[in-house]
Amino acid sequence: MDFKDILIRRRAINFFDPERNVDDATLREVLEEAAKAPSSFNLQPWKVMVFRNKERKAELRKLAFDQPKVSEAPVVLMILGDRDGWREGNQTFEDFFEHAMTPDKREWFVNTTKGLYGTNEMVGQAFANKNAGLFAMSLMYAASDLGLHTHPMDGFDHDGIRAAFDIPDNYWIPMLIAVGYAKPGLDIHPKGWRQSPDDMILRTY
Amino acid sequence: MDFKDILIRRRAINFFDPERNVDDATLREVLEEAAKAPSSFNLQPWKVMVFRNKERKAELRKLAFDQPKVSEAPVVLMILGDRDGWREGNQTFEDFFEHAMTPDKREWFVNTTKGLYGTNEMVGQAFANKNAGLFAMSLMYAASDLGLHTHPMDGFDHDGIRAAFDIPDNYWIPMLIAVGYAKPGLDIHPKGWRQSPDDMILRTY
Numbered sequence: 001m002d003f004k005d006i007l008i009r010r011r012a013i014n015f016f017d018p019e020r021n022v023d024d025a026t027l028r029e030v031l032e033e034a035a036k037a038p039s040s041f042n043l044q045p046w047k048v049m050v051f052r053n054k055e056r057k058a059e060l061r062k063l064a065f066d067q068p069k070v071s072e073a074p075v076v077l078m079i080l081g082d083r084d085g086w087r088e089g090n091q092t093f094e095d096f097f098e099h100a101m102t103p104d105k106r107e108w109f110v111n112t113t114k115g116l117y118g119t120n121e122m123v124g125q126a127f128a129n130k131n132a133g134l135f136a137m138s139l140m141y142a143a144s145d146l147g148l149h150t151h152p153m154d155g156f157d158h159d160g161i162r163a164a165f166d167i168p169d170n171y172w173i174p175m176l177i178a179v180g181y182a183k184p185g186l187d188i189h190p191k192g193w194r195q196s197p198d199d200m201i202l203r204t205y
Numbered sequence: 206m207d208f209k210d211i212l213i214r215r216r217a218i219n220f221f222d223p224e225r226n227v228d229d230a231t232l233r234e235v236l237e238e239a240a241k242a243p244s245s246f247n248l249q250p251w252k253v254m255v256f257r258n259k260e261r262k263a264e265l266r267k268l269a270f271d272q273p274k275v276s277e278a279p280v281v282l283m284i285l286g287d288r289d290g291w292r293e294g295n296q297t298f299e300d301f302f303e304h305a306m307t308p309d310k311r312e313w314f315v316n317t318t319k320g321l322y323g324t325n326e327m328v329g330q331a332f333a334n335k336n337a338g339l340f341a342m343s344l345m346y347a348a349s350d351l352g353l354h355t356h357p358m359d360g361f362d363h364d365g366i367r368a369a370f371d372i373p374d375n376y377w378i379p380m381l382i383a384v385g386y387a388k389p390g391l392d393i394h395p396k397g398w399r400q401s402p403d404d405m406i407l408r409t410y
Contacts, residue, residue, distance in 0.1 A: 003350040007241045031402040036212045042397050047407040056410035099398035125330040130379040133338015145208040174335040192247050193304035197236040202252040205261035
């Protein structure tokens with residue numbers, strides 16, 4: 001699909017068709033395309049939890065302000081940002097290193113990523129969340145491209161979800177994304193107000 | 206451009222054509238398209254600083270590991286994530302409220318965003334960075350769609366840049382994005398290793 005059409009098409013819809021499933025092959029294609037997002041040093045500090053089971057989605061819904069779309073969408077993805085994704089020994093870090101770097105670069109790489117993302121909790125939090133944001137945006141456009149609709153949500157009980165689903169401490173949960181097809185007959189409103197370039201530009205040098 | 210072509214085309218290139226400018230109309234179009242990204246409650250907690258001036262780009266380059274692309278790209282955008290973007294009185298918050306909500310919703314909205322994003326520094330940091338990530342990804346795809354190339358960077362002296370360019374404390378600086386055209390004759394390598402869906406999926410319920 002043309003990107004300009006995707007920009008218009010992608011809307012955070014509130015009503016999904018609970019009867020229409022997203023099959024595994026389609027979901028995998030979305031994830032493969034989403035993974036083409038860039039990230040800090042290509043470390044890709046993100047993971048997803050896939051919710052398809054009705055009971056588990058109902059549990060999740062309770063912790064997300066009881067939003068009906070959490071149980072109505074056939075798939076809900078929990079996006080996880082890895083606050084330790086820059087750290088030697090972290091699985092994704094090691095997978096990246098093995099695929100992209102030679103052993104002689106190790107000391108430099110370990111020290112550089114630690115210096116940039118491991119000096120305090122705030123920089124680690126920024127690292128996890130900005131990269132998860134890049135991935136999540138890519139995922140929503142990829143889903144739109146495949147005829148799906150999405151709805152990103154971050155109105156939920158973060159610590160409650162962490163506890164209920166046993167999410168390891170290194171992950172922050174930036175958002176949930178409901179994925180599915182629009183309810184038949186749904187009237188999809190145009191996008192809401194956006195900042196203009198002049199609103200957005202703080203200063204020009 | 207077809208989204209699948211954009212996914213392949215978007216590469217973080219290291220060498221820009223310093224002779225080929227990005228005119229203002231094109232930059233504004235990129236920002237307008239990028240702004241179509243979703244955000245928490247559509248609060249759009251992001252701003253950009255536009256660097257075109259050679260001396261200012263040279264200053265920025267010194268604080269960004271002396272990466273040549275910072276001065277070679279005709280435009281460098283500093284992406285800012287607003288950690289106060291959920292707060293009553295914040296300009297973008299008030300602009301959103303004026304465009305999208307009626308006064309009777311104010312108390313509910315002020316309390317809800319404060320409860321979600323204002324309870325401690327870590328949630329505010331997540332709020333600023335995940336939303337800036339959504340915006341930045343959208344911006345890079347929009348730039349690709351218009352024939353431009355980009356390079357996101359977060360290898361820089363964050364506090365040094367804050368001081369040198371007088372960035373207000375409410376903003377975090379998730380990344381710089383060099384924007385321009387590829388140097389003629391540049392051999393653009395294919396994308397590096399990416400996690401497969403199986404690598405990414407932590408668990409399925």
